[in-house]
Amino acid sequence: MKTKKQTWFFWLLSICLCLTVWPFQRTVQAESAPLDIRADAAILVDAQTGRILYKKNIDTVLGIASMTKMMTEYLLLDAIKAKRVKWDQTYTPSEYVYRLSQDRALSNVPLRKDGKYTVRELYEAMAIYSANAATVAIAEVIAGSEKNFVTMMNKKAKQLGLKDYKFVNATGLSNQDLKGFHPEGTNTDEENVMSARAMAMLAYRLLKDHPEVLETASIPRKIFREGTEDEIRMDNWNWMLPGLVYGYEGVDGLKTGYTEFAGNCFTGTAKRNGVRLISVVMNAKDASGKTTKEARFQETAKLFDYGFHQYSLQTLYPKGYELKGKSTVPVVKGKEKEVRVATAKKLTLLVKNGEEKQYKPVYVFDKKKMTKEGKLLAPLKKGETVGYMTLDYKGDDSLAFLSPDMEKNIRVPLVTTVEVEKANWFVLSMRAIGGLFVDLWTSAAKTVKSWL
Helix, strand or coil: CCCCCHHHHHHHHHHHHHHHHHHHHHHHHHHHCCCCCCCCEEEEECCCCCCEEEEECCCEEEEEEEHHHHHHHHHHHHHHHCCCCCCCECCCCCCHHHHCCCCCCCCCCCCCCCCCCEEHHHHHHHHHHCCCHHHHHHHHHHHCCCCCCHHHHHHHHHHHCCCCCEEECCCCCCCHHCCCCCCCCCCCCCCCEEEEEEEEHHHHHHHHHHCHHHHHCCCCCEEECCCHHHHCEEECCCCCCCCCCCCCCCCEEEEEEECCEEEEEEEEEEEEEEEEEEEEEECEEECCCCHHHHHHHHHHHHHHHHHHHHHEEEEEECCCCCCCCCCEEECCEEEEEEEEEECCCCCCEEECCCCCCHHHEEECCCCEEEECCCCCCCCCCCEEEEEEEEEEEECCCCCCCCHHHHHHHEEEEEECCECCCCHHHHHHHHHHHHHHHHHHHHHHHHHHCCCC
16 A cells, blocks of 8 residues: 555656656657648758758749849859959940839839949849849840840750749749830730749759859848938848848848739748758748748748758768778779779768668769779779769658759769779780689589589
């Protein structure tokens, strides 16, 4: 029979156990809950490799609104790099640009008809404030007309390997909002469209090829033409920049968008602890199903939380790693008959929590350096690349990338660890003779065995 003290002890122990287990269960449930992104399409990508971490309707073609300006940024930064355009060169507005700039119902900085504006001023207005007339001005600087620029946009999209896209203007506005100046060859009811995959691909290439875009995209606010009577405050439409209303640690780009056709969209990027993520949400909605500016940031935050909390950057295999059972490769015509091979670099990957053992190393040798029998041909230098090591993933989801060729981003070179000189003619002759005797002996042994 339990005493009063024992009864109180067991009650206290039970309460402690409940307090310990209950929050743990809540945490596990929260972590394992499916990611529900309220948007017509969404994607989350590792910016280093192009690996897709989350996807929803990523190949559905939808409106992109002012996210279009990322392509305009790409082409401008291309032109700057090639020195076809300079930051300090000036531009005087065309009639089209002037009239468009006066429409304050659209995102704009008003431009004077006889004003002179530097390319840098126009670029900052576009990248920070999504200024539409400034964007058309940039198109005219680069290509002479928006019509020519649209041709460049579609051509560049093809060169970058994008699929499921169509550009009809430089800004992302609906053509019907362009004061009758929509580019020749397009219709008033046409819109810029892309898939979430293509949008993420454009962001991936923009960050790879022109990382300096973040220097401007990350500016939360700036005064246009400060110190003049034309000055106007430009607040960045990316409210996830640190210090703004939906500030999120690590966010430094890229581009928002809204039209009635596209809904509220956002291509974002954030970096934490050496990991950069790219996200896209298209026609983001709140709990009631209404598209709102706030929803595009709330849904993006869900994606970033998932990426940063559920994944971590890990070194799966160090530099100099040798795969057990495959650390040596046979060599022909060399002083040595085999050579050791190892990885030239460490293999680092963004790995989902608990999936470290789901990755297995695989050697792939360069067929151009191998004989038909699978042997390397001497001479070989120390550190010579003879193939690569990649990964075989055994997890529940497929190892998917924005494009198939990005699989090379999880490869590391496979190199020889020592030099193998070519054997001289005498050694090769002796080996050939020895090989002949071995063949004769083997043949004779088989014959005798058959007699017995």
